[in-house]
Amino acid sequence: MSLYAGIEAGGTKFVCAVASDFDTILKEERFPTTTPEETLPRALDFFRRAEEELKDQHGAITSMGIAAFGPVNVDSSSSRYGWITSTPKPGWKNTDIRGYFVREMNVPVGFDTDVNGAALGEGHAGAGRGLDTFMYITIGTGVGGGIIVNNKPVHGLVHPEVGHMILKPREGETFQGVCPYHSHCVEGMCAGPAIKARWGTPGDQLPDDHEAWDVEASYIAQALMSYVLIISPERIILGGGVMHQRQLFPKIRKELKTLLNGYVDHPAILEEREDYIVPPGLEDHAGITGAFILAAGAAHR
Amino acid sequence: MSLYAGIEAGGTKFVCAVASDFDTILKEERFPTTTPEETLPRALDFFRRAEEELKDQHGAITSMGIAAFGPVNVDSSSSRYGWITSTPKPGWKNTDIRGYFVREMNVPVGFDTDVNGAALGEGHAGAGRGLDTFMYITIGTGVGGGIIVNNKPVHGLVHPEVGHMILKPREGETFQGVCPYHSHCVEGMCAGPAIKARWGTPGDQLPDDHEAWDVEASYIAQALMSYVLIISPERIILGGGVMHQRQLFPKIRKELKTLLNGYVDHPAILEEREDYIVPPGLEDHAGITGAFILAAGAAHR
Ligand SMILES: Nc1ncnc2c1ncn2[C@@H]1O[C@H](COP(=O)(O)OP(=O)(O)O)[C@@H](O)[C@H]1O
Ligand SMILES: Nc1ncnc2c1ncn2[C@@H]1O[C@H](COP(=O)(O)OP(=O)(O)O)[C@@H](O)[C@H]1O
Ligand SMILES: [Zn+2]
Ligand SMILES: [Zn+2]
Numbered sequence: 001m002s003l004y005a006g007i008e009a010g011g012t013k014f015v016c017a018v019a020s021d022f023d024t025i026l027k028e029e030r031f032p033t034t035t036p037e038e039t040l041p042r043a044l045d046f047f048r049r050a051e052e053e054l055k056d057q058h059g060a061i062t063s064m065g066i067a068a069f070g071p072v073n074v075d076s077s078s079s080r081y082g083w084i085t086s087t088p089k090p091g092w093k094n095t096d097i098r099g100y101f102v103r104e105m106n107v108p109v110g111f112d113t114d115v116n117g118a119a120l121g122e123g124h125a126g127a128g129r130g131l132d133t134f135m136y137i138t139i140g141t142g143v144g145g146g147i148i149v150n151n152k153p154v155h156g157l158v159h160p161e162v163g164h165m166i167l168k169p170r171e172g173e174t175f176q177g178v179c180p181y182h183s184h185c186v187e188g189m190c191a192g193p194a195i196k197a198r199w200g201t202p203g204d205q206l207p208d209d210h211e212a213w214d215v216e217a218s219y220i221a222q223a224l225m226s227y228v229l230i231i232s233p234e235r236i237i238l239g240g241g242v243m244h245q246r247q248l249f250p251k252i253r254k255e256l257k258t259l260l261n262g263y264v265d266h267p268a269i270l271e272e273r274e275d276y277i278v279p280p281g282l283e284d285h286a287g288i289t290g291a292f293i294l295a296a297g298a299a300h301r
Numbered sequence: 302m303s304l305y306a307g308i309e310a311g312g313t314k315f316v317c318a319v320a321s322d323f324d325t326i327l328k329e330e331r332f333p334t335t336t337p338e339e340t341l342p343r344a345l346d347f348f349r350r351a352e353e354e355l356k357d358q359h360g361a362i363t364s365m366g367i368a369a370f371g372p373v374n375v376d377s378s379s380s381r382y383g384w385i386t387s388t389p390k391p392g393w394k395n396t397d398i399r400g401y402f403v404r405e406m407n408v409p410v411g412f413d414t415d416v417n418g419a420a421l422g423e424g425h426a427g428a429g430r431g432l433d434t435f436m437y438i439t440i441g442t443g444v445g446g447g448i449i450v451n452n453k454p455v456h457g458l459v460h461p462e463v464g465h466m467i468l469k470p471r472e473g474e475t476f477q478g479v480c481p482y483h484s485h486c487v488e489g490m491c492a493g494p495a496i497k498a499r500w501g502t503p504g505d506q507l508p509d510d511h512e513a514w515d516v517e518a519s520y521i522a523q524a525l526m527s528y529v530l531i532i533s534p535e536r537i538i539l540g541g542g543v544m545h546q547r548q549l550f551p552k553i554r555k556e557l558k559t560l561l562n563g564y565v566d567h568p569a570i571l572e573e574r575e576d577y578i579v580p581p582g583l584e585d586h587a588g589i590t591g592a593f594i595l596a597a598g599a600a601h602r
Binding site for chain 2: 159260264
């Protein structure tokens with residue numbers, strides 16, 4: 001009998017939940033991400049109440065998983081493992097979020113990026129099921145990606161930050177993007193705030209046939225071309241607010257095929273297959289599901 | 302007692318060798334890659350002679366590994382596993398290179414791309430030693446890369462083809478590159494033939510302080526920026542003919558730091574560390590060493 005505690009720690013909101021297995025949430029709470037001083041104790045209080053309520057039937061919380069906004073430190077050999085590091089979000093720079101719950105909950109705590117959490121969740125029960133190597137990308141307020149290679153999240157030196165790769169501007173492009181670090185990076189050109197800055201209107205208020213979506217699809221396809229050439233994923237899952245514009249999917253598949261120009265000789269690309277570039281299977285439960293998977297991994301270490 | 306047979310099957314030359322362990326080559330032969338009908342039997346003949354000569358002391362060949370030029374099929378569940386597939390090299394399209402040796406040698410045969418082979422070799426005894434996640438990139442006649450993530454080569458859908466990612470042209474750029482598939486891709490802009498096409502002189506005849514090397518370094522750095530953001534490697538090994546120009550290394554490190562602009566907050570990048578972007582440790586024995594590692598992997602399956 002095990003009770004997993006999971007946190008999807010987003011820059012906007014925290015999702016806290018406890019589950020008896022990866023698919024069975026027993027109790028869940030969502031609240032805005034304010035300061036660490038306020039938000040972390042609020043999460044802790046939720047877990048204490050949940051455990052109290054559930055322990056007769058399910059036992060105590062045995063481990064915990066956190067999928068956090070970042071940049072974060074995911075190097076388990078580092079003294080800063082489990083910290084939110086150089087984030088621009090006020091108050092959160094150098095926050096030892098994992099350490100807080102290790103101390104307060106006294107259980108093993110698994111930790112990864114929010115997007116790796118979502119990728120793990122999609123791999124378990126969503127659009128990544130049964131695949132060894134795939135990507136989950138979110139195009140929302142920012143652009144980020146979780147990458148699973150040979151069934152494990154990619155970490156490496158720091159962790160991937162796929163949203164800041166530089167794009168080749170389209171013929172006649174005058175917009176440089178909105179990223180304070182880079183001109184023409186994926187996030188700066190494609191995320192929600194970029195759409196608003198370029199067209200003066202947020203994406204959800206633009207008509208489905210607005211030219212914005214052709215521009216958007218061509219840049220997303222260029223980013224995907226690099227991901228395909230570097231990672232060679234078996235599938236790419238595209239989530240986040242901007243991807244609610246479902247008309248983007250066929251445009252992106254078509255443009256990706258044009259850009260690769262036959263170089264990647266595989267039906268997934270040559271036939272613009274609908275099962276290659278897909279929306280998430282779990283929508284807004286991918287991250288929390290991933291957090292439970294991280295909890296289980298921590299328990300077995 | 303085991304005797305490994307290894308082939309580094311390059312588009313220009315074949316390197317065949319037998320070894321008693323990954324570091325101890327007992328016999329080696331190199332010859333040009335002509336047609337499959339000529340080249341494969343020549344390799345086979347070498348292994349038969351070598352085995353004959355060595356078997357009293359070392360026993361028979363127990364397994365074999367092939368690191369091949371491509372594109373290749375590295376999906377061990379495919380009916381075309383171990384084939385060289387859509388290569389432009391005359392005569393080699395759809396060649397079942399692995400199958401030939403499985404039939405003729407009757408031993409387990411491991412198979413991977415030439416660049417994954419080199420990466421495995423560098424990981425064992427070269428510049429990738431002790432690292433979980435790193436890349437080996439060759440900038441020679443073409444640009445290719447082998448990627449090790451969590452100690453295993455990346456395959457995924459097909460295999461990485463990191464040389465064909467699109468670059469953002471420099472201010473005022475007039476050259477589109479020499480790739481027949483893409484304008485402004487890494488290989489088309491940076492490989493040896495691109496240098497020759499742009500400057501009218503092959504790279505090895507240009508002076509060390511020619512502006513060609515600034516242009517070259519800026520495009521290589523842009524490619525590395527994407528690799529860093531997507532894979533987050535602990536180290537990047539740069540080999541191949543063009544990288545004999547050692548003055549490129551400090552230029553690339555500097556340019557990479559400028560391009561990332563503080564976004565990847567790690568000393569390897571912020572301090573332009575010399576142990577982050579490095580030349581190969583094994584030079585021209587990386588590939589064959591990787592082939593022995595593939596042989597050992599095949600034996601244990
Ligand atoms: N239906 C929509 N069409 C286009 N853009 C949208 C849509 N819904 C949300 N967005 C944009 O996506 C961004 C929010 O992304 P979301 O994934 O919901 O949140 P976050 O990235 O903060 O977790 C905003 O910039 C918003 O303008
Ligand atoms: N010292 C050098 N400086 C610059 N370019 C070089 C040098 N040596 C070889 N090259 C270029 O590298 C390419 C050959 O690359 P190499 O790695 O030796 O072989 P391959 O890629 O065919 O295995 C050629 O285009 C050649 O012009
Ligand atoms: Zn950026
Ligand atoms: Zn190309």
